[in-house]
Amino acid sequence: MSELPKGWVETTLGNVAKWSSGGTPSRKNTAYYNGDVPWIKTGDLGVRYLEEASENISNEGLKNSSAKLFPKNSVAIAMYGATIGKTSILNIEAATNQACGVAIPNASLSSIFLYYLLKNEKEGFIARGKGGAQPNISQTIIKEYPIWLPPLNEQIRITNKLDSILAKVDKAQARLNKIPAILKRFRQSVLAAATSGELTKEWREVEGLSKDTWQPVSIDDLSNRAFDGPFGSKLKTADYTDNGIKVARLENIGHLVFNSAKETFISEVKYQDLIKNTIEHNDVLFSSFVDEEIRTCLFDERFGTYINKADCFCIRPNKEMVSPEYLMYSLACKHTYEKIKKQVHGATRPRVNLRYLKSFEISLPSSEEQSAVVEKINQLFHKADKVEKQYLDAKARLDRLTQSILAKAFRGELVPQDPNDEPAEQLLDRILKERLSQQQKADKLKKTTKKRAIKAKVADKG
Structure with a gap:
């Protein structure tokens, strides 16, 4: 493992964000569904900014379940099964089901930085998955997951650089993604020409035959x-x-x-x-x-x-x-x-x-022409297969490129460190002290409220 970059601090995901998960309203009550509350499931995750959910629940469904409403710019990650590690930034206020872990980042990092960080750690989450054929990760695993946190200003430089580089990778990926559909149309056009006789038209002319033999x-x-x-x-x-x-x-x-x-x-x-x-x-x-x-x-x-x-x-x-x-x-x-x-x-x-x-x-057609048809189809399909292999190789290289860029970013090698940046340790220390202070105030208020309630109850009995 490489050395911790200067100004960075080793911490956990639980220290840089408030983590929670959602829930599923009872399917038996139809009034809980088809409302105005976007309800995110793991199948919705994967895009950088999630603009809409595949299903909505009602406010009544939200109130009568463990589902919660998360603010815009929360970051969701899939915790169950084959989707483990899929990540998106919620670009809308939305609820989620229990298979999504959701982070509300604190002042130590931005949503986009956390999104990239989680993408970089996808294989790590998969490796920690438990449960056999359909492995799961828990809130505990996520919160205890170790990360390297850079200074806030360096985070901004990293995300800007990643945005710039990965936008080019995404464009290349988008162009590549058109190839399967093109190959499918090509193969179908070959079959159409073959089974209509067009593909062996020249063959029949050489053989002195006509389409009437079909x-x-x-x-x-x-x-x-x-x-x-x-x-x-x-x-x-x-x-x-x-x-x-x-x-x-x-x-x-x-x-x-x-x-x-x-x-x-x-x-x-x-x-x-x-x-x-x-x-x-x-x-x-x-x-x-x-x-x-x-x-x-x-x-x-x-x-x-x-x-x-x-x-x-x-x-x-x-x-x-x-x-x-x-x-x-x-x-x-x-x-x-x-x-x-x-x-x-x-x-x-x-x-x-x-x-x-x-x-x-x-x-x-005749047996001889059938053989000619099959031979021409196989020749053209062989060429299509070669293109498909080139496409798959290029897609794999792009996927590896994305992961290598992310890995480089989170080793501190993508952008230079600036000695004038406030060290991440100082920033995180302030945030954790503030969180502790807020928690102590909340606990004190809760105790005070409880004492008043007990006194009021005693007074009523008297």
Whole structure:
């Protein structure tokens, strides 16, 4: 650990701010919600200045719960689960739930400085999280958390420098964040061109063929078999085991990718009852639930032995008629999505049934052209994948850059120290003495009030 910079003092978060947390009004009372009081939850945190809450409570809900109203410029930090360490400055007067720790900084530091400091310490808070799968940090952990505090004037220099540097990082991040959407549109445009015949137009000209060779054919006619997974009593939650034969569930079926990381098992004995649901190499899996895009993918035997679960349709292509990859790409294209979305429009959980999927028609070219289509798609997708990797690498570098800049700031290396600055120790000492004096006055007033109440009670009895 580097040496404490001159003029700085080692202290705790509890000494530089008044810390508290909020609460949740009873959900059973509808009058407690949809009022005028912004109610912050951990999912709202992360932006520098929080301007609005995702949910509001009423004044009645505020009074009848442990929720509290915090002043503008308070600093909130997430204390629970995967959001631990997410931080925002409240740019509004707002209440929070109990998962948010909230600081009202004293005169030893500013809200923006505390915001940056908490961001810098995010990994430290995560490391102190307790509770297993969903670790939490408590008010006690936060208050006892050690920090290095610079002089007030140096804090101003640090925050000004951070504002300037990180604004440039944020602009770069904003430009990078556009890339996933651009890549998604590119891939969809490739699929649209491929399944309409546009992508292989030149290929047909060279081969002396026309688009007339493309014919609409149903999935049922293209497949040797299309089947849903077992449902109801045939496969219950109680049938799942810690190991054995794997089950392909909705969470495994992505858009053009099989997500093998999430595993669910059944026993060998149960598998024998459901063996007809075994998924084979190059089967096309299709999620019956249709939301923002079609989720369909190829199954690879390298994943191991799997059966499919209900709502995970399995199409076994007739390879003499259709390439499994071509079928997958045809089902994944935007045209297919738009047609199916119309079919399920208005459903609470939009999905299609197997009968509809089997009747669905795709445009089918010759086997030779299917191979040409798949080859061109894969070539273009390979280029998109390379761009995506470059994007992910650049994003990771930017994330590391932000953290390295913050770390440098809070080691005292970002701006020079000024010997004319009042040392932070003197400032903090004054503040703590003032806090102690105020607390003693409050305690004395409380005792006096209590004595008067007792005397009044005795007088009434007399």
